[in-house]
Amino acid sequence: MANETKKIDAATLSTHGKLAMFNEGLKKGLANGEKFTALMDQLIDTTDGEVLLTAAQKLADFKLDSAYVTFPHQYKNADYYLIFMSRLLGMHADEQATLHTRPHSEALYHVFDALSDDYTFLYQVVDGDNGGAYYREQTTGEKLFYIHLERRLLRFNSTAFTNLFINKLLLKGTGVDQINTVLATLINFGHDLQNDFGFNVDFNILDVNNAARYELRQADLNGEVLDKLFVLAAEHDYMLRNSPSGHGAEIELPGALVVDVFDAGAPETAKWVLTVRDSDQRVSWFDVLLHFDFMRDWYLGNIEALEIKADPLVFA
Amino acid sequence: MEKQNQPDLGKQDQQTSELTNSLQQKLDYLTTLRQAITAGDDRLIYELIDGDHYHQALLNEEPNPTRNAQVDLITDVHPAISHYLSTKLIDYLAHEYPFFYYEETQAGEFQIYFGNWWDRRRFGKLNVLNVAFEFSQEEFTKLQQTFELAATHKRYNTDNIQKVSAANDELQKLIDAQDDRDAEKDQLRQQLKENGQRNSLFDSGRIKEERQQIIDQLTKLADADEQANNAHATMKDNEAKILTLSKEDTILAYEKQAIENSFKSFENFNERNRSLYVDYLTTLIGKAQVAADGE
Numbered sequence: 075m076a077n078e079t080k081k082i083d084a085a086t087l088s089t090h091g092k093l094a095m096f097n098e099g100l101k102k103g104l105a106n107g108e109k110f111t112a113l114m115d116q117l118i119d120t121t122d123g124e125v126l127l128t129a130a131q132k133l134a135d136f137k138l139d140s141a142y143v144t145f146p147h148q149y150k151n152a153d154y155y156l157i158f159m160s161r162l163l164g165m166h167a168d169e170q171a172t173l174h175t176r177p178h179s180e181a182l183y184h185v186f187d188a189l190s191d192d193y194t195f196l197y198q199v200v201d202g203d204n205g206g207a208y209y210r211e212q213t214t215g216e217k218l219f220y221i222h223l224e225r226r227l228l229r230f231n232s233t234a235f236t237n238l239f240i241n242k243l244l245l246k247g248t249g250v251d252q253i254n255t256v257l258a259t260l261i262n263f264g265h266d267l268q269n270d271f272g273f274n275v276d277f278n279i280l281d282v283n284n285a286a287r288y289e290l291r292q293a294d295l296n297g298e299v300l301d302k303l304f305v306l307a308a309e310h311d312y313m314l315r316n317s318p319s320g321h322g323a324e325i326e327l328p329g330a331l332v333v334d335v336f337d338a339g340a341p342e343t344a345k346w347v348l349t350v351r352d353s354d355q356r357v358s359w360f361d362v363l364l365h366f367d368f369m370r371d372w373y374l375g376n377i378e379a380l381e382i383k384a385d386p387l388v389f390a
Numbered sequence: 391m392e393k394q395n396q397p398d399l400g401k402q403d404q405q406t407s408e409l410t411n412s413l414q415q416k417l418d419y420l421t422t423l424r425q426a427i428t429a430g431d432d433r434l435i436y437e438l439i440d441g442d443h444y445h446q447a448l449l450n451e452e453p454n455p456t457r458n459a460q461v462d463l464i465t466d467v468h469p470a471i472s473h474y475l476s477t478k479l480i481d482y483l484a485h486e487y488p489f490f491y492y493e494e495t496q497a498g499e500f501q502i503y504f505g506n507w508w509d510r511r512r513f514g515k516l517n518v519l520n521v522a523f524e525f526s527q528e529e530f531t532k533l534q535q536t537f538e539l540a541a542t543h544k545r546y547n548t549d550n551i552q553k554v555s556a557a558n559d560e561l562q563k564l565i566d567a568q569d570d571r572d573a574e575k576d577q578l579r580q581q582l583k584e585n586g587q588r589n590s591l592f593d594s595g596r597i598k599e600e601r602q603q604i605i606d607q608l609t610k611l612a613d614a615d616e617q618a619n620n621a622h623a624t625m626k627d628n629e630a631k632i633l634t635l636s637k638e639d640t641i642l643a644y645e646k647q648a649i650e651n652s653f654k655s656f657e658n659f660n661e662r663n664r665s666l667y668v669d670y671l672t673t674l675i676g677k678a679q680v681a682a683d684g685e
Contacts, residue, residue, distance in 0.1 A: 297509075298630065301637045304508040308640045314508040323508045 103143025130158035232279035472498030
């Protein structure tokens with residue numbers, strides 16, 4: 075109410091009023107800038123995790139320009155996600171993802187030492203009410219994961235990992251070691267978020283937990299798909315056995331590694347899932363795909379049925 | 391009182407005592423069987439349920455149906471006896487035939503599964519009372535042929551798979567040749583047009599004949615086009631067929647391997663199946679011996 079009165083006064087009355095209003099706007103704009111730089115100080119220098127997260131969260135939504143004060147040099151909101159990720163990894167001594175600046179601009183991106191510089195990674199902020207951002211590889215457009223700082227959740231996306239790391243990289247000659255280095259950093263990021271801030275993290279296809287049940291795209295899996303694995307496995311001297319978990323099949327791979335594909339659903343509604351068991355709980359389904367050619371051939375050859383489902387709320 | 395109504399006491403005594411004897415034998419038979427079951431004496435149970443077979447097979451005695459005089463008394467409890475006897479028998483079989491698995495589908499009835507691999511086959515039934523496998527003839531024949539074909543380095547479905555694969559190759563060629571056919575059709579249509587423009591009083595028969603030839607060729611090409619159009623569906627069906635056949639070959643290969651691992655050869659396997667009753671009962675006798683010596 076007070077503001078409105080002032081406005082009318084300024085418009086109709088004194089020059090002094092106009093000047094005062096201008097000055098007021100400027101002060102507010104500058105204060106906004108000050109607030110920004112204080113957050114920026116925190117984002118790039120703090121050693122306190124919570125302070126870092128809060129700064130990133132605020133900066134990700136920050137509007138630096140105001141009606142009276144605009145700043146010609148600015149980073150995009152998405153860049154604060156990148157800085158946050160690099161800082162958090164750095165606090166945990168993981169320096170694999172290198173933060174780069176494009177020349178003559180304030181645009182940031184990640185490259186990985188283990189990969190060629192052709193592959194650049196940055197965040198893409200989600201417009202609309204949901205918020206959050208995708209971590210995206212630029213040339214392929216693959217969205218590797220979704221993050222929401224305020225809701226503290228992280229969702230990995232099997233489709234993007236398969237497309238980028240297997241179809242684009244592994245099958246075109248990139249070594250498993252190089253790929254693993256990148257995966258390790260992304261997984262570390264998930265663990266850091268989980269351990270430091272209690273994020274709800276779905277590692278999806280990267281989950282090494284024996285209890286992880288990877289849900290298949292085709293909930294009511296066609297038996298032919300398992301027939302194919304049966305024949306393919308036999309050709310590679312492995313045997314697909316009847317599953318001990320009911321209706322399904324399992325295969326034992328070297329290293330006492332057991333992949334089990336079975337119907338975990340109710341009698342009327344099938345829900346086929348895949349599990350990977352190993353004594354140290356260090357192997358994910360994605361690791362199996364990276365290391366066993368015939369398992370990968372099977373997965374990719376029947377991807378429309380076998381694809382591991384990612385969170386449908388963020389990866390439709 | 392008339393004479394016929396007078397009971398012949400001597401005769402009646404004899405008949406009665408025969409009857410009571412006969413009933414006593416039945417009682418003895420059932421009592422012995424009950425005791426054998428309580429004592430877990432499976433050997434004796436086998437002897438009681440089919441004594442004639444037992445004496446012929448194990449003691450090399452001549453057939454004598456009187457040994458089985460009482461066996462009809464227990465036919466109604468056969469399923470329960472079969473269930474009872476299965477425990478020790480299946481333990482024994484698990485050791486001798488490690489690749490067979492059993493499912494009791496109803497009391498005393500056991501289905502045999504071959505192997506623990508994906509989509510293993512149901513291979514027949516286990517007759518517990520006779521200690522015998524009753525293999526499904528169809529499945530057994532397939533396995534037999536697998537062993538026979540191995541000599542020629544072929545699998546059961548090798549020829550079939552080759553046939554279906556060849557059919558798919560042909561279909562692929564048909565699809566690939568679409569451009570050639572299209573060019574040929576254009577040419578023929580051109581010829582047909584030229585043919586139609588020619589008009590000769592003297593040569594009309596030849597022109598007509600030529601026209602018919604062109605039309606026939608075009609029809610043939612149209613048929614090939616149609617086949618090519620349907621080829622994708624047929625090829626997919628064929629691929630499904632090949633998968634089914636390959637799966638069966640894989641299963642048969644595992645079965646063959648399992649038999650060779652345990653018995654060296656199919657002949658040995660069959661031999662052992664034939665002597666299964668004697669082998670098993672001999673083991674039971676041996677165990678009883680050891681138990682008796684130990685006392």
